[in-house]
Amino acid sequence: MIKEAIIVGASSGMGYEVARQLAEAGTKVAVVARRLDRLEQLAAAFPGKILCYSHDVTHFEEIPGLFQQITHDLGGLDLFLYASGVMPEVGWHEYSFTKDKPMVDVNISGAVAWINEAAERMDNTRHGRLVAIGSVAGERGRSQQPVYNASKAFLHTYMEAIRNRIARHGVAVVTIKPGPTETEMTAHLKMKKMPVEVAARKIIALSGKTGEHFLSPVHAVAFFIIRNFPSFIFRKLKV
Amino acid sequence: MIRATSPSRMVRATGFGMTEGGDVYLYRPTNVQEVKDILQMARETGRQVVLRGSGRSYGDANIARECLMLDISRMNQIYSINKQSAEVDCQAGVTIEQLWRSTLEDGFWPPIVSGTMAPTLAGALGMNIHGKNAYVAGPIGEHVTELDVVLPNGDVRTLKPENPLFHAVISSAGLLGVITRVRLKMKRIKSGDLRVLPLSVPDWAGQFKIFEDLEHDADYMVTWIDCFGRGKHAGRGVFHAAWYTQENEEFPSTLRPENQDLPDTILGFFPKSVVWRFLKPLNNRFGMRALNAAKHHASRLLGNGKQHPQGLVGFSFLLDYVPNWRNAYLPGGFIQYQSFVPKEHAPRVFAEQVRLQQEAKLESFLGVMKRHKPDPFLFSHGVDGYSLALDFKVTRKNREKLWQLAHAMNDLVVAAGGKFYLAKDSTLRPADFQATIGSENLARYFDLKAELDPESILTSSLAKRLGLDPREFSK
Ligand SMILES: Cc1cc2nc3c(=O)[nH]c(=O)nc-3n(C[C@H](O)[C@H](O)[C@H](O)COP(=O)(O)OP(=O)(O)OC[C@H]3O[C@@H](n4cnc5c(N)ncnc54)[C@H](O)[C@@H]3O)c2cc1C
Ligand SMILES: NC(=O)c1ccc[n+]([C@@H]2O[C@H](COP(=O)([O-])OP(=O)(O)OC[C@H]3O[C@@H](n4cnc5c(N)ncnc54)[C@H](OP(=O)(O)O)[C@@H]3O)[C@@H](O)[C@H]2O)c1
Numbered sequence A: 001m002i003k004e005a006i007i008v009g010a011s012s013g014m015g016y017e018v019a020r021q022l023a024e025a026g027t028k029v030a031v032v033a034r035r036l037d038r039l040e041q042l043a044a045a046f047p048g049k050i051l052c053y054s055h056d057v058t059h060f061e062e063i064p065g066l067f068q069q070i071t072h073d074l075g076g077l078d079l080f081l082y083a084s085g086v087m088p089e090v091g092w093h094e095y096s097f098t099k100d101k102p103m104v105d106v107n108i109s110g111a112v113a114w115i116n117e118a119a120e121r122m123d124n125t126r127h128g129r130l131v132a133i134g135s136v137a138g139e140r141g142r143s144q145q146p147v148y149n150a151s152k153a154f155l156h157t158y159m160e161a162i163r164n165r166i167a168r169h170g171v172a173v174v175t176i177k178p179g180p181t182e183t184e185m186t187a188h189l190k191m192k193k194m195p196v197e198v199a200a201r202k203i204i205a206l207s208g209k210t211g212e213h214f215l216s217p218v219h220a221v222a223f224f225i226i227r228n229f230p231s232f233i234f235r236k237l238k239v
Numbered sequence B: 001m002i003r004a005t006s007p008s009r010m011v012r013a014t015g016f017g018m019t020e021g022g023d024v025y026l027y028r029p030t031n032v033q034e035v036k037d038i039l040q041m042a043r044e045t046g047r048q049v050v051l052r053g054s055g056r057s058y059g060d061a062n063i064a065r066e067c068l069m070l071d072i073s074r075m076n077q078i079y080s081i082n083k084q085s086a087e088v089d090c091q092a093g094v095t096i097e098q099l100w101r102s103t104l105e106d107g108f109w110p111p112i113v114s115g116t117m118a119p120t121l122a123g124a125l126g127m128n129i130h131g132k133n134a135y136v137a138g139p140i141g142e143h144v145t146e147l148d149v150v151l152p153n154g155d156v157r158t159l160k161p162e163n164p165l166f167h168a169v170i171s172s173a174g175l176l177g178v179i180t181r182v183r184l185k186m187k188r189i190k191s192g193d194l195r196v197l198p199l200s201v202p203d204w205a206g207q208f209k210i211f212e213d214l215e216h217d218a219d220y221m222v223t224w225i226d227c228f229g230r231g232k233h234a235g236r237g238v239f240h241a242a243w244y245t246q247e248n249e250e251f252p253s254t255l256r257p258e259n260q261d262l263p264d265t266i267l268g269f270f271p272k273s274v275v276w277r278f279l280k281p282l283n284n285r286f287g288m289r290a291l292n293a294a295k296h297h298a299s300r301l302l303g304n305g306k307q308h309p310q311g312l313v314g315f316s317f318l319l320d321y322v323p324n325w326r327n328a329y330l331p332g333g334f335i336q337y338q339s340f341v342p343k344e345h346a347p348r349v350f351a352e353q354v355r356l357q358q359e360a361k362l363e364s365f366l367g368v369m370k371r372h373k374p375d376p377f378l379f380s381h382g383v384d385g386y387s388l389a390l391d392f393k394v395t396r397k398n399r400e401k402l403w404q405l406a407h408a409m410n411d412l413v414v415a416a417g418g419k420f421y422l423a424k425d426s427t428l429r430p431a432d433f434q435a436t437i438g439s440e441n442l443a444r445y446f447d448l449k450a451e452l453d454p455e456s457i458l459t460s461s462l463a464k465r466l467g468l469d470p471r472e473f474s475k
Helices: A013-024 A036-045 A060-074 A097-125 A146-169 A196-206 A217-228 B032-045 B096-106 B121-127 B204-214 B272-282 B285-301 B312-316 B325-329 B346-359 B399-415 B430-437 B439-452 B461-465
Strands: A004-008 A028-033 A050-054 A079-082 A129-133 A172-177 A211-214 B010-014 B021-027 B049-052 B068-071 B078-082 B087-091 B144-150 B156-159 B178-185 B193-201 B220-225 B237-244 B308-311 B334-342 B366-371 B385-393
Touching: A004 A013, A004 A060, A004 A097, A013 A028, A013 A036, A013 A079, A013 A196, A028 A036, A028 A060, A036 A050, A050 A060, A060 A097, A079 A097, A097 A129, A097 A146, A097 B010, A129 A146, A146 A172, A146 A211, A172 A196, A211 A217, B032 B049, B032 B068, B032 B144, B032 B178, B049 B121, B078 B096, B087 B096, B096 B121, B121 B178, B193 B204, B193 B285, B193 B312, B204 B220, B204 B237, B204 B346, B204 B366, B237 B285, B272 B285, B272 B325, B308 B312, B334 B346, B334 B399, B346 B385, B346 B399, B399 B430, B430 B439
Parallel strands: A004 A028, A004 A079, A028 A050, A079 A129, A129 A172, A172 A211, B021 B068, B049 B068
Antiparallel strands: B010 B021, B078 B087, B087 B178, B144 B156, B144 B178, B193 B237, B193 B308, B220 B237, B220 B366, B334 B385, B366 B385
């Protein structure tokens, strides 16, 4: 039973839906994101079950204090999920640091700042589930999204290292690698997407299982192949 | 914004039964000033404090969630042993083991000991523990001549039995103040050996009869009950009485601690440290039914009624023979359930409790019955009657059913005017505790809590579960 959870990036998409489903199942959830109105809307649907915190993950210096505040308010911590992420549209020939920097700040630095807090705690308490949302995009550096792909590859490697530190104590350290999912992030993309409710349900089910997980067997097979594609061929593909 | 208490301070703490746990910020003070500092930090950070001794209470009395844990175990100095008055003056983190090891040679034994020597005096007084001599010696609080307590506001008070606060601080499960020093009156002994009489007992009637026969005679009495026994075998088990002895020598060698030490091996061969691994496969209904039956039959055939000498340590701390025995209950852990019932109702209530277990197929793997007497402490568990202590294995599957069983057993105890013991509790509902402790005692507790700890700094998961933490009311 997950009694208390923290979800960073819970105002929309997968973070929101995981928060909703957990609250429905009786978990007390602390939801964190910039758009407080969205968080409060969710909280209104589950009186007493959801605590809202307005926070921008790029305000790194706030994070240790806020983490303490939230665990105090929750009265415990069984699951920590980092779901914040950004993926601005980047053109095939665009090299824009203005667009790239937020991906480094949110997908990497914010993730490290938050996950370090949760990991240090769980390293000591030897209890809990630590989950981060990576992406299939982190499997290869594709020409379309250099920094987004790299940010997710960073997250996967960072989470692997955290896993190697603390999973031995019985902490579940989990990297989720979703494929295209129906959320605001991908609203502009025309492709087959997994409904967000389905993705969230799978994330919750996998949250106790240490390791890296795709959300569908098709992805697992497809990305096994893509991962092992020789670079000199991969380079020629327009992906 | 509260001040950051670092995650590097954190540990997960569980009760001895390992069923309940909580993540806490661990502090181990070594002196009174550090105790005050921790209380001060709690006030500044808005966090609460849970007090912890050796963590031997089974349920959730020595844990809390997201609180500061004040672990008293490093305050373990013995200040003095007064051979004239038989009093030991020491810090409250001194354990029962430390106490007997340091005083046995002078001819002293702790007046009250629990089935394990691990508890600290602070924890023993928090719960006001009883021994197999409870019907003559009462709980441990009756043998304390003075103690120091740090109140949640940082004031230090020295309490003697005539001070009204004395009987409240002792027994109130660490919710009114931090005990930091204790002066305890020891029992004088002339030998490290007891004379022990084992008796195989066929049924409930036999059990109660022996207790009554020896009540004014024996120094210690305890009986083991096979909870799998049914029909005419219900209540069967093995009773032990013991008496202090005298030896002719001026300094009997039985008073040397090294002669009391428990052996390192079982049957001279199995290293004790691995024994729990062999117990684990037996630790289910079928294994335990067989083990209980074997023990009963062995008691009928071997040594029944034959008195023999046994060391105080071996007799008192039977459960310390097998280190880590509780691991045999992993992964789910176990709960202990002990109820105290006035003597006129005990035979009926205990027989019914065991019958309910059998009906639910949730028999206790170990049943232990003792004789008690009433005492004047605030959260007293003493009655003029008997207690039956039971161990139940907890699994994810049986948990709900087990709690239902416990609640059905509670109802019997409440109706019979009985009591419960917080050190052994995991299943009480607030109403069960209120009904048994009495509204007068409860009102006095809340008055004291408001006076001594108005911000409700001191808490525990047990306090929150039983409605004893006023901070919960304001939520
Ligand atoms: C194998 C075994 C056998 C046992 N046999 C018996 C028995 O025969 N008789 C019996 O009575 N009990 C028995 N017990 C229970 C045990 O004696 C009590 O639970 C005792 O309180 C444990 O002491 P501790 O030092 O481990 O304290 P903990 O369990 O850590 O704490 C006990 C309580 O004291 C409070 N406390 C801790 N420190 C302080 C302090 N400084 N000031 C005030 N309060 C404080 C805690 O908050 C808690 O409520 C047994 C337990 C085990 C595991
Ligand atoms: N959708 C997909 O197809 C897909 C596929 C693979 C992986 N992912 C990954 O899944 C995760 C969730 O994305 P999603 O698809 O659910 O997208 P989403 O609906 O856009 O949600 C993104 C979340 O991140 C939060 N966020 C963004 N910037 C933030 C900041 N500076 N501070 C705090 N929070 C911030 C947002 O909250 P605020 O804006 O309110 O702050 C929002 O709650 C992301 O890591 C994403 O990379 C998505």
